Amino acid sequence: MAVTDYLRKRFMPHIWCPGCGHGIIMRALLSAVEKLGLDKNDIVMASGIGCSARMLGYVDAHTMHTLHGRALAFATGVKMARPDLTVVVPMGDGDALAIGGNHFIHAARRNIDMTAIVMNNSTYGMTGGQYSPTTGCGEYGTTAPYGTVVQPFDTVELASAAGASFIARTTTYHAREMARILADAIRHPGFSVVEVLTQCPTYYGRKNAKGDAVEMMEGFRDCAVPVGPLDDSGHATVTIDPEAVDAPIPIGVFRKEVRAEYCDAYRRQVIEPAEAAAAASAAASAAAGGEQ
Amino acid sequence: MSTSRRIEINPDWCKGCNICVAFCPKQVLALDERGKAYVANVDACIWCRECELRCPDFAVTVVVERAS
Numbered sequence A: 001m002a003v004t005d006y007l008r009k010r011f012m013p014h015i016w017c018p019g020c021g022h023g024i025i026m027r028a029l030l031s032a033v034e035k036l037g038l039d040k041n042d043i044v045m046a047s048g049i050g051c052s053a054r055m056l057g058y059v060d061a062h063t064m065h066t067l068h069g070r071a072l073a074f075a076t077g078v079k080m081a082r083p084d085l086t087v088v089v090p091m092g093d094g095d096a097l098a099i100g101g102n103h104f105i106h107a108a109r110r111n112i113d114m115t116a117i118v119m120n121n122s123t124y125g126m127t128g129g130q131y132s133p134t135t136g137c138g139e140y141g142t143t144a145p146y147g148t149v150v151q152p153f154d155t156v157e158l159a160s161a162a163g164a165s166f167i168a169r170t171t172t173y174h175a176r177e178m179a180r181i182l183a184d185a186i187r188h189p190g191f192s193v194v195e196v197l198t199q200c201p202t203y204y205g206r207k208n209a210k211g212d213a214v215e216m217m218e219g220f221r222d223c224a225v226p227v228g229p230l231d232d233s234g235h236a237t238v239t240i241d242p243e244a245v246d247a248p249i250p251i252g253v254f255r256k257e258v259r260a261e262y263c264d265a266y267r268r269q270v271i272e273p274a275e276a277a278a279a280a281s282a283a284a285s286a287a288a289g290g291e292q
Numbered sequence B: 001m002s003t004s005r006r007i008e009i010n011p012d013w014c015k016g017c018n019i020c021v022a023f024c025p026k027q028v029l030a031l032d033e034r035g036k037a038y039v040a041n042v043d044a045c046i047w048c049r050e051c052e053l054r055c056p057d058f059a060v061t062v063v064v065e066r067a068s
């Protein structure tokens, strides 16, 4: 199949602004899905609300456009009912880390097998450029006309502390690598977090004098510093020379560890013993009934 | 066996963001007077697909056809 065969072409062109990076992420995701040869019927995508969440309108798979911040909860329900399906959850930085922060850390803690894509444009694009949990300290938004006064979340560190077993970061400039990372994340049997730094030229770019889409992507290119290879325990070493790049963005795969997966563990520890106990008690009462 | 290659641009989907033009390593693409991307210098193309991968609007396709 061609990549565009996974698109609902009748809804194109999409609603995203000219140069919005969200379309580059959708393309990389569909390339990954195509490379893995996944059947549309085996893919479930859930999203919340935001420009990023609108991706679901265009992907020709099973799609659920749900509540702001709650996509991971819906996705968890689907995955527990049908662990055989591939579940992908694209989220904005506000969707994933502000209103949905609790769902995010607990999905990571459970290590449930799904891929969370954090489409981080450092702003709330859909509602008009308010600052988000990833807006840099001192940067501007419509709700921060004097600049924010708080430190941003580091998505990779947050996911790592919460227990995600696959963690990566990339940018829209690195589209080819993004497709490779997403394929790896989808194949990984656990909770995968892929943060993609993406441009919102309309709000974040304009408010912070970052230039147009091309200049914002050049910024990603110039600041990106690849992390080292994974060691035997599945952790990458991050060595950054602060002299070399002004505001370095470490990119690459930070963690890839195989650990007990939630649906699997739940089946072994709860469903199978419960079913065995129910079968034993049915057999016992059948035997007792037979004796009468 | 011969291989024919071309770059197709869908003007109905192109939003003129200039990303494909700016990141093409060989300056093959340009924007026309309507702000739509077009192939200005196909002879320079190295078929690397960087334009296709980075177009946010799925408007660029690098087509490679092998005919025997």
Ligand SMILES: Cc1ncc(C[n+]2csc(CCOP(=O)(O)OP(=O)(O)O)c2C)c(N)n1
Pocket (backbone or CB within 6 Å): A049, A050, A051, A052, A053, A068, A091, A092, A093, A094, A095, A096, A099, A119, A121, A123, A124, A125, A126, A127, A132
């Ligand atoms: C419960 C609830 N609260 C608030 C909103 C308003 N709202 C819609 S999208 C959004 C934030 C979008 O930002 P982000 O998730 O970063 O995605 P982006 O639009 O930048 O891709 C907010 C606050 C909502 N739809 N529902």
Ligand code: SF4
Pocket (backbone or CB within 6 Å): A015, A016, A017, A019, A020, A021, A022, A051, A052, A121, A125, A126, A199, A200, A201, A202, A203
């Ligand atoms: S407002 Fe920003 S995030 Fe939303 S579509 Fe436009 S550029 Fe993209």
Ligand code: SF4
Pocket (backbone or CB within 6 Å): B007, B023, B024, B025, B026, B027, B028, B029, B044, B045, B046, B047, B048, B049, B050, B051, B052, B062
């Ligand atoms: S395939 Fe490569 S060289 Fe050819 S137009 Fe696209 S980016 Fe330029």
Ligand code: SF4
Pocket (backbone or CB within 6 Å): B009, B013, B014, B015, B016, B017, B018, B019, B020, B021, B036, B037, B054, B055, B056, B057, B058, B059, B060
């Ligand atoms: S990257 Fe796509 S949308 Fe942007 S100018 Fe090129 S063809 Fe048009």
